[in-house]
Amino acid sequence: MKKNKYLYKSWLLLFFLIGFAACKKGINDIEKVEEKLTLQISSANIALDENNLGKDIVTFSWNPARPQSDDHLVSYITKLDLVGNNFGSATAIMNYEDDGTFSRSFTSEQLQNWANQKWGIPINKSFTLEFRVVAQWEGGATFESPEVRTVQVNVTPIRTVVFDADKIFLGGSAVPGLSKVEMPKTLENLNQYAYLIDLQPGELQIPVEYNGATNYIASADAATTVKDGTAIGIKMRENAFSWKIETAGKYRVIVNMQKATATIYSPSQALTPKVVTWNGDGGIAQTTTIAELWMHGAVNSFGTPVKMDCKVSLADPQILVYTGGKVGKTKFIVYGGNDNNKNLAYAFSCPLTATGTAQELTLVQGTVAPLSGGSTSAQRNSYYTIPSGTNVIVFDLRNMTILAEKR
Numbered sequence: 001m002k003k004n005k006y007l008y009k010s011w012l013l014l015f016f017l018i019g020f021a022a023c024k025k026g027i028n029d030i031e032k033v034e035e036k037l038t039l040q041i042s043s044a045n046i047a048l049d050e051n052n053l054g055k056d057i058v059t060f061s062w063n064p065a066r067p068q069s070d071d072h073l074v075s076y077i078t079k080l081d082l083v084g085n086n087f088g089s090a091t092a093i094m095n096y097e098d099d100g101t102f103s104r105s106f107t108s109e110q111l112q113n114w115a116n117q118k119w120g121i122p123i124n125k126s127f128t129l130e131f132r133v134v135a136q137w138e139g140g141a142t143f144e145s146p147e148v149r150t151v152q153v154n155v156t157p158i159r160t161v162v163f164d165a166d167k168i169f170l171g172g173s174a175v176p177g178l179s180k181v182e183m184p185k186t187l188e189n190l191n192q193y194a195y196l197i198d199l200q201p202g203e204l205q206i207p208v209e210y211n212g213a214t215n216y217i218a219s220a221d222a223a224t225t226v227k228d229g230t231a232i233g234i235k236m237r238e239n240a241f242s243w244k245i246e247t248a249g250k251y252r253v254i255v256n257m258q259k260a261t262a263t264i265y266s267p268s269q270a271l272t273p274k275v276v277t278w279n280g281d282g283g284i285a286q287t288t289t290i291a292e293l294w295m296h297g298a299v300n301s302f303g304t305p306v307k308m309d310c311k312v313s314l315a316d317p318q319i320l321v322y323t324g325g326k327v328g329k330t331k332f333i334v335y336g337g338n339d340n341n342k343n344l345a346y347a348f349s350c351p352l353t354a355t356g357t358a359q360e361l362t363l364v365q366g367t368v369a370p371l372s373g374g375s376t377s378a379q380r381n382s383y384y385t386i387p388s389g390t391n392v393i394v395f396d397l398r399n400m401t402i403l404a405e406k407r
Contacts, residue, residue: 243264331349362387373397
């Protein structure tokens, strides 16, 4: 009896060892995929070139991935993003490359604009980008795993000259009755100064006081003719510089110290407020020139809309700046002067869904978000949530954007 029991255990051990050997052989026999995709970069450290903005500053190139049967179709997708964003759908620059294309280049202008506008990188701060190429297959009888390669590039941005100033003035013979008028800072951008002023034919100067000294803003190309409504590069100089004002009227003068630009709008290029049209009770058309807004939503328990403390920017009458501490879910509505129409009024809020239905989104402090407006039911039932701590909201109705900030 003991002998049979021993034989049983011996045979069981033998079968186990045979099975293990077979499994091990099977694992070792699985053919490894030999990936062929490689990715190269023209330089891992680049400095954006302000003198050749439209010229390629960096090029990524790759060789084809491993070959497959004719039943498989290979495609290449490339992505560029700021390190840390993980190629998010909202931040990555994605391209589906054409057949036979094995490189992707970017210009200084593209990278500088994306750094400032898409990725929110502070002025003059260096940053690191990562570029990824993905080779993937479709078709065929078997699944083929994609090949992925990623490289990084360190970027030195175009240096932006930020002028310092204690005060900025408008002066010269074009300013009637006064030697000079001080320009205030704009609420939406504390590095920007603006003023709407009546001028007469003559010379317009922009003196700058800083640390007890007076210098003058001049056009970078020394041109004295006003480029109506166009931002021009500026520089500082010790001697007085004047623009020629040929026609009397209201002029809007904007100086952006951060971008080192100045813009002068003559009466013929005057900026006008935003005007919207919507249907009130009984389908009666209402036209509203927007100079103020009301909050309506969970921010006020969906009660009577609350008038916002908005100020119209001196740089653009279509920019409204709210300073206050109300936060929460809300839309921003236009009364049009008739309280009975408040529930039908034109509303600004987040964009609708791709299918045109209402939705709710949350603003991120310091990040510009799209703004949508209309008087449809879907638009009036869409909401943005203002994050806690926000005390400034900038509505740019010309470019239809919204920015929440904590200052």
